[in-house]
Every structure is written in structure tokens, then in C-alpha cells.
Amino acid sequence: MTRSNNTLVGLALACLALFAAQTALAGDLEVRLDGLRSADGDARIALHRRVDGVKFPDGAGVVAAISRRAVAGSMRVVFTDLPPGDYAVAAFHDADGDGELATNLLGMPTEGYGFSNGARGFMGPPRFDAATVTVGQEAGLLSVAVPMGYPES
Amino acid sequence: MMKKLPSRRDVLLATAGLPALFAARAAVGATDAPAATSARQSRTIGFASVVAEELSSPLETSGGRPPAGLTGILWRNGPAEHDRFGHRYGHWFDGDGMVQAFAFTGAGVAHRGRVLDTPKRRRETRHGKRVVPAFATLPPGHTQVLAPDDMNVANTSILAHAGRLMALWEGGSALEIDPETLAAGRFVDWAPSVAGVPFSAHPKIGRDGTLWNIGCVPGPRPVLVFYRIDRAGRLVKANVAPVAPLGMAHDFVMTARHLVVMLAPFVLEPDLLASGRVSFLDAHDWRPALGTRVLTIDRDTLEVKRRHELPPGFHFHHGNGWEEADGTIRLDLCQAPGPGFVTRDLRAAMRGEGRFSSAHPSYRQVVLEPNGAARVGPAVPGAAEFPRIDSRRTGIRHDMVFALADGGEGEGWPFSRVVRLEPGNGEVDSWTFPGHRIPEEHVFVPRGEAEGDGWLVGSFLDVRRRVTGLGVFEAMRLSDGPVWEGVLPYPLPLGLHGTFVKS
Numbered sequence: 001m002t003r004s005n006n007t008l009v010g011l012a013l014a015c016l017a018l019f020a021a022q023t024a025l026a027g028d029l030e031v032r033l034d035g036l037r038s039a040d041g042d043a044r045i046a047l048h049r050r051v052d053g054v055k056f057p058d059g060a061g062v063v064a065a066i067s068r069r070a071v072a073g074s075m076r077v078v079f080t081d082l083p084p085g086d087y088a089v090a091a092f093h094d095a096d097g098d099g100e101l102a103t104n105l106l107g108m109p110t111e112g113y114g115f116s117n118g119a120r121g122f123m124g125p126p127r128f129d130a131a132t133v134t135v136g137q138e139a140g141l142l143s144v145a146v147p148m149g150y151p152e153s
Numbered sequence: 154m155m156k157k158l159p160s161r162r163d164v165l166l167a168t169a170g171l172p173a174l175f176a177a178r179a180a181v182g183a184t185d186a187p188a189a190t191s192a193r194q195s196r197t198i199g200f201a202s203v204v205a206e207e208l209s210s211p212l213e214t215s216g217g218r219p220p221a222g223l224t225g226i227l228w229r230n231g232p233a234e235h236d237r238f239g240h241r242y243g244h245w246f247d248g249d250g251m252v253q254a255f256a257f258t259g260a261g262v263a264h265r266g267r268v269l270d271t272p273k274r275r276r277e278t279r280h281g282k283r284v285v286p287a288f289a290t291l292p293p294g295h296t297q298v299l300a301p302d303d304m305n306v307a308n309t310s311i312l313a314h315a316g317r318l319m320a321l322w323e324g325g326s327a328l329e330i331d332p333e334t335l336a337a338g339r340f341v342d343w344a345p346s347v348a349g350v351p352f353s354a355h356p357k358i359g360r361d362g363t364l365w366n367i368g369c370v371p372g373p374r375p376v377l378v379f380y381r382i383d384r385a386g387r388l389v390k391a392n393v394a395p396v397a398p399l400g401m402a403h404d405f406v407m408t409a410r411h412l413v414v415m416l417a418p419f420v421l422e423p424d425l426l427a428s429g430r431v432s433f434l435d436a437h438d439w440r441p442a443l444g445t446r447v448l449t450i451d452r453d454t455l456e457v458k459r460r461h462e463l464p465p466g467f468h469f470h471h472g473n474g475w476e477e478a479d480g481t482i483r484l485d486l487c488q489a490p491g492p493g494f495v496t497r498d499l500r501a502a503m504r505g506e507g508r509f510s511s512a513h514p515s516y517r518q519v520v521l522e523p524n525g526a527a528r529v530g531p532a533v534p535g536a537a538e539f540p541r542i543d544s545r546r547t548g549i550r551h552d553m554v555f556a557l558a559d560g561g562e563g564e565g566w567p568f569s570r571v572v573r574l575e576p577g578n579g580e581v582d583s584w585t586f587p588g589h590r591i592p593e594e595h596v597f598v599p600r601g602e603a604e605g606d607g608w609l610v611g612s613f614l615d616v617r618r619r620v621t622g623l624g625v626f627e628a629m630r631l632s633d634g635p636v637w638e639g640v641l642p643y644p645l646p647l648g649l650h651g652t653f654v655k656s
């Protein structure tokens with residue numbers, strides 16, 4: 001192997017490392033929120049794991065959470081360094097910025113919300129299984145969409 | 154028919170000046186129709202979609218002016234778009250609502266009507282097809298409903314309260330309407346805590362302007378909601394009571410101290426509805442073994458205070474209720490042996506089928522005693538529905554109920570008569586419409602102080618001329634026939650409930 005070859009290999013490895021650092025390591029999950037109606041308040045995104053005896057979505061299942069100023073339309077966030085396994089995303093548009101999903105006295109949300117895979121429940125949240133996204137052993141960036149739904153007004 | 158809605162002033166002017174023009178149009182309509190119209194054809198006309206999204210015309214009359222003192226607007230609501238994008242709904246109650254205003258100006262009566270462009274209807278406009286589940290029909294490839302207002306068609310009744318005009322449905326929020334343009338506005342947000350919570354179509358207003366209503370939520374965690382709203386339109390109190398199982402609770406009664414809700418044993422199976430395979434109506438099950446459960450609610454605390462049991466039956470409407478000194482409650486009830494007229498007959502009507510197969514509601518009085526005893530009085534023979542009272546008697550003793558009735562055969566719709574009943578005594582006065590006219594709900598409009606001193610005002614569909622008309626009766630002399638009537642140059646689909654706002 002010539003010196004120039006070694007240089008090329010070294011350069012290639014450096015580029016690969018740089019590339020990886022700029023995108024994602026294995027076990028990263030990109031979440032794309034679609035259909036945000038306004039830039040009011042914050043988008044709050046929680047990453048859940050399955051917990052026996054806990055009904056999704058519940059604070060007991062949250063392993064990571066991200067809050068960002070809301071952007072009308074679409075926005076992306078990335079959860080990094082995730083151990084392999086099943087996850088589900090629950091997000092809401094905290095338009096009034098009080099840190100909570102506003103609900104009426106029946107517990108029905110009055111702010112926008114959504115789940116990974118576009119999962120929907122009937123008069124309630126979906127099951128964890130319907131919203132599951134699986135992070136595997138393989139390297140790469142996983143991406144999942146969360147379409148936001150809003151109560152009519 | 155004008156395409157664009159004229160202003161109120163335009164309508165007032167038109168009322169005075171244009172009857173001749175519309176008389177000519179009405180005459181054209183009359184020559185189109187066959188001399189004799191079968192029951193099947195008449196039903197087809199009544200359940201056809203409205204001819205235009207917006208309508209406006211004076212009523213043509215040959216009988217002079219409406220009675221002096223009868224001024225204001227009869228607001229009506231009902232399903233009007235049964236067909237859209239080539240899709241026809243299967244049930245009378247499915248269609249998108251349309252508000253109708255019949256303005257009594259003193260000189261004459263002018264009509265305006267407009268289909269309510271709800272968020273549900275706008276969603277379907279964006280898709281270019283019907284995509285939202287309806288009360289009794291699932292369009293092919295329908296979307297999932299996230300919240301009740303996603304399927305709110307605002308097609309059942311009209312409420313005027315605290316300076317606001319609202320179209321009501323049963324399964325979702327009240328929809329505000331602009332009284333000038335009749336345009337659909339926003340869903341009414343009484344308070345953040347009740348945003349998007351069902352608000353039923355038969356609220357009751359007390360003499361001080363306080364409004365009570367129920368909300369019926371027969372979901373996986375079934376509850377009834379009770380509302381108290383002050384005369385300024387502010388929510389004073391709301392309460393939730395779990396009730397399982399639960400089906401449709403369409404109407405209720407308000408007395409001096411209580412609200413009374415009667416629950417027919419026609420209950421929703423939430424799992425069946427959640428499966429997405431059947432409509433809301435078809436997810437209901439008739440379970441006569443449950444009997445009719447009666448809840449009495451304290452109208453101040455909004456807590457359930459008493460429970461009574463009555464034999465099974467199916468009903469939509471009450472008229473009024475009142476409380477005697479010892480706490481005994483007497484209330485009006487239009488009840489059928491079972492729900493067949495809703496599950497079968499109102500579907501058959503949409504298919505234009507001939508005769509109905511189910512027994513229809515008839516009038517009876519219910520007595521609830523404070524010791525827990527309850528009984529249902531004997532039925533007045535024949536079918537009776539759309540009960541109305543002199544609304545100044547709401548919650549206190551009343552001696553008369555106005556209703557639509559059939560010829561006494563119990564067949565029900567199409568009703569052929571308007572009647573006055575005395576609770577406990579039965580029918581005391583009536584008027585039979587000509588065979589080619591189908592009466593719709595008639596409402597009482599007061600004149601003097603005494604109960605019943607006033608007029609009974611309501612619309613009818615003339616299936617021979619293919620036009621909708623409006624009649625005015627002396628409320629205590631129905632058998633004299635209408636003292637004034639007028640007709641439009643177009644038919645309106647048979648509607649549901651209305652309210653008269655005096656001016």
C-alpha cells in the first residue's frame with residue numbers, strides 16, 4: 001500500500017466520520033410533525049417505550065421529550081442514541097404555551113395532537129402497537145411521520 | 154330564486170313589492186305537477202335535496218296580511234342536502250343542515266334559506282366527495298372521526314339566546330349563525346371546559362333567561378353532561394354523570410327545581426361503533442329488559458338526585474313538565490313501543506317507499522312520584538309528534554300541548570293534522586290539512602297573557618304544487634283552519650325544529 005493510498009483511506013474514513021456526525025448515528029429517530037396549523041406556542045414531542053400495566057400515552061412510558069417553538073406546516077426533531085427496541089411518539093401543539101394538552105371536561109383534547117404512523121384511537125388515544133416504530137441494530141437514520149389533528153372550531 | 158343572499162332590507166322591500174312575480178313562478182310549478190300525487194311521490198319530494206344552497210323569496214298569498222301583531226322571524230332547521238357529489242344518504246337525519254328564516258314584516262312574509270357550511274361539509278368540499286360518517290350512513294372509504302364536531306351537520310334545531318342565533322345538533326357543539334347572512338360561523342365555546350362537548354338540540358330557557366341543556370356522550374365511557382348557562386350566554390356550571398349503558402337522549406324536561414332525562418333502552422355498543430363497520434345508529438341495540446330509566450337531576454347542583462323505572466319504549470320528545478307541591482312531577486312524552494320508526498321507516502322514506510311498518514310515537518303523560526313510584530298514562534289514540542307548548546309555561550304547570558298527528562291510524566309520518574291536547578284529557582281541537590299538504594312542526598307565538606292566547610305558526614309541503622308554504626292559526630281555534638297562509642315558489646325538504654323570535 002502506497003503512502004498516497006493510505007492518505008486516501010484516511011481521508012475516506014475521516015469523511016465517513018464527519019458524514020455520520022452531521023446526520024445520525026445508529027439508533028437515531030427523526031420525527032416529522034405535519035399539518036401544524038400555526039406558529040403559536042410550542043410543539044411538544046414525547047418518545048414512549050412500552051411499560052407493562054401502563055396505558056399509552058402516559059408519563060410513565062416517556063424516555064425522552066423535546067419541546068420546540070411551533071412552526072406552521074411541518075417541522076422535524078431528532079431523538080438520538082436510542083437503544084434498539086420499540087418506540088411510539090405522541091405529540092401535541094401547545095398553542096397556548098401552558099405546557100399541557102388542553103382538554104375539555106370529557107378529557108377530549110382541544111389543542112392539536114398526533115401519534116407516530118398517523119395512529120388514531122376511537123374517542124381516545126391509539127394503542128401503543130398502532131403507533132410503534134422499531135429501532136433496530138443496523139446503522140442508519142429512521143424517520144417517522146406524526147400528522148397533527150385539530151378539533152374543529 | 155336569487156343566487157345571492159339579499160340584505161335584510163332588500164328582503165323587507167321585496168316582501169312589499171314582488172308577490173306578483175313569484176305568483177307567476179308558483180303557477181308554473183303547479184302545472185308541472187300531476188293532478189293526483191301518490192304517497193310515494195309525496196315522500197320523494199319531501200326527502201329530495203334542497204334545490205339550491207341559498208334561497209330567497211317572498212311568500213305569495215291570496216289572503217291579505219298576516220295577523221297584526223304577529224311580527225318576527227320563524228327560524229327553522231333540518232337536513233337539506235341529502236345528496237351531494239353523487240352520494241345519497243340513507244336516513245332522514247343524516248343530511249347537512251339548512252337554516253330557514255320566515256320573516257313576518259307586518260305586510261307579508263319573506264323567506265331566506267341557506268345550507269350550513271360546517272367544518273364537516275367544508276372537508277367534503279375539499280375532498281370532492283362525501284367522506285365523513287353520518288348518523289346512519291357510512292360513505293364508502295369514509296375517514297375516521299376524531300372528535301364529535303368532525304361529523305357535526307348542525308341540522309336539528311335553532312336556538313336564539315343572549316343575542317346569539319345557533320344551529321343545534323345532538324352529537325356536538327352549537328354552531329353560531331349570522332342572522333343577517335345566515336352564514337355558518339364558529340362552534341360556540343361556552344367555556345374552555347366544554348369546548349367540543351355535545352350540546353343537545355332541545356335546551357330549555359326559564360323565565361329569567363337562564364338556559365339548561367344536556368349533552369349526550371354514549372362513547373366508551375358514556376356520560377350525560379348537564380349545562381346551566383346564564384341569560385348573558387355564560388356557562389355558570391357544567392356537570393358530568395356517568396350513565397351506562399347509554400344511547401340517544403334527545404330531549405329532557407325542566408321543572409321548577411329539576412331536570413328529568415328519560416333513557417330509552419336503545420343503547421350504543423361502543424365496541425361495535427369503534428370497529429368502523431357500522432354507523433352510529435346501527436351500533437345501537439334494542440334492550441327492552443333495561444326498561445326506561447328516568448334520571449331526576451337537581452337543576453342547581455346538576456347532580457342526579459333520583460332514579461325511576463318505567464316500562465320500555467322509544468321516544469325523542471317531551472313537551473313540558475312541572476312539579477306539584479308534594480314533589481310529584483308530571484311530564485309530556487311522545488313514545489312508541491320501539492325504535493322501528495327511526496331504524497326502518499325513516500330509511501324507507503329516503504328510498505321513497507310506500508307504507509311504513511312500525512308503530513309511531515303517541516302522546517301520553519308520565520307521573521314521577523318522590524317515593525320512587527312512576528307510571529305512564531294511557532296513550533292518546535293515533536300518532537303524535539313534534540310536541541310544543543306555550544314556552545312561557547316552560548317548567549311550570551301547562552294545560553295544553555300542540556303537536557302534529559296522523560289520521561288516527563298510528564301510521565305517523567306523513568302527519569296530516571295539527572292538534573291541541575290537554576295533558577291527561579287528550580285531544581281537544583284539531584285541523585286536518587288537505588291530502589296534498591304535509592304539515593311540519595308548528596310553534597306557538599304568544600299574543601296576550603293567558604296560556605294559549607296567541608297563534609300557532611308552521612310550514613307545510615304542498616306535494617301537488619311542489620312548493621313549501623306557511624300557515625297561521627288562532628292557537629285556541631285550530632278547527633277554524635288557518636287565518637293566513639302563503640306559499641313559496643319552491644319546495645323545501647321536510648325539516649325538523651324551529652323557534653319564533655318576536656320583534
Ligand SMILES: [Fe+2]
Pocket residue numbers: 354355403404469470650
Ligand atoms: Fe327533536
